[in-house]
Amino acid sequence: MTAVRADRAPEAALVRRPARTRILWLLAAVLLLAALMAASVALGSRDVAWSDVWAALGGADRTLGQAAVAKRIPRTLLAVLIGAALGVSGGVMQGVTRNPLADPGILGVTMGASLCVVTAVAFFGLTSPTGYIWVAMAGAGVSAAFVYTVGSLGRGGATPLKLALAGAATSAAFASLVSAVVLPRNDIAGGFRLWQIGGVGGASYERIGQVLPFLAAGFAVCLLCARPLNSLALGDEIAAGLGERVALVRAVAALGAVVLCGASTAVAGPIGFVGLVVPHACRLLAGVDHRWLLPFSALAGASLLTAADVAGRVVARPEDIEVGILTALVGAPFFIHVVRRHKVREL
Template structure:
């Protein structure tokens, strides 16, 4: 019910308030008048917010399960920024223009960043501890952001669009772009949901999971692939949106526990609700202008990240 209410709010709230008649008319294909045109523009935006929020939340929950790290998140671990750098590099140096190419390039960049951060965080005594992974991700994100700026600034024809995209938002969504990324999201969701039982075994430790018959390396790799596909595909369309994958899984664990068979579906619903709510809030607080969802989620997620770090007893999942 909460998610349904947020969907209705996302369609009705904006620089122009619309009524039920206009919503029904727009759903029927009518575009007469400004109100119906506004509804038609908000429909794909709402769908994208739902899909992106669900994908980022599931990706974060899977990353936390794979690394047994309560601080794992596509933004914190630098995965989103790796996808961003790959897309910006593709546009600037190789003239990428096809929307499908953006998705493949973003997924590749996300994968490289994830492998790099995990490798750096695994160095030294103790292996890939939560704090080391978070620090490696933060440093990597800062470095990749600097590379993005260095690439974009000399290109005055692209710098404005890249800077706006880097904030992360769902404004300007169209169903053509959503249909382009939807197959990748469906594959990512399927991989992650099918890996739920394996994630439960990994939570017991690698040795015990292997004793229970799990192929630990295969499960870990499959989960990582699913998470990378989700966050890479979303980043290609919305830009990097942080903290959704951190906040939502922790909130859902309080509701349904640590069983990933329940945690992943509830995280999808929670992520969809959070990003839709952030989009609605961004339209309200700065009306008639808007604040992108990437800024809203950062304002919500940064204090939550500090809270998780300061909880001494949360050293691993």
């Protein structure tokens, strides 16, 4: 009887949500994402009639409206993929570190990926899009390891507050180094200026095809770690008592999150706060069970980034506001709210 109870301990400790309620919310999230994707291909600097949308979906590009839709389709798909990747990455990082402030941007992972890409382009002549992805993932991994090591120093180990402070300091330092590398190089400064803000405006089917295998691998690793992350939420000692290899689970889950963050940054630039806002919002609907939380985070992250992209095209017509700016406007107040709710002295 004791063994049975131990096996069920992770589920028993989770905040319960009826399966029917979760499924209904999941269907609602799918419908919301579908509606936002439809709005993304129809709205922009030029509104397009639905007849042109349907014609463009069939491959037509004879009119200006159909040509506009043909360009918006890959942009929409990229926003969905990047938003889902950042949402899942944030949820996994919060689970691995048990840190409510964890986010690829706040922990310095995003800027580590950015610095490596910029350095490789400026000093080593990197031009391969696939090479960008590999370099960005390497930079994200090194940055994550560095921040965790620094945050683990001293009494108490890697507390949420120490990780957040180490990540913020590392992110600020890396951002300064990125500027120091880019500014003297007029040949690359123009292209990287928009990339540094974060956006999906340069989407194409080719870029989606290049990043898709990496994102698929990252999603697979993260989802496979969902159940062990539930055990980690109970504490390392209890998780080990339940048969989990704590260090291995933490390393593999972090690897999946780093792959998602690094690949996303290589293609769309450093987009912040999606990984912070989305998991917190999804816990209200799905509870803290990562087997539900991660799929919810994928859908919600995709919806948030798609909505931000649509808003950026509509608000400043005929110009675009990059999604990185809009997610920062949403995420910065939310970050302050999380800090105030959990209280710094309790983190």
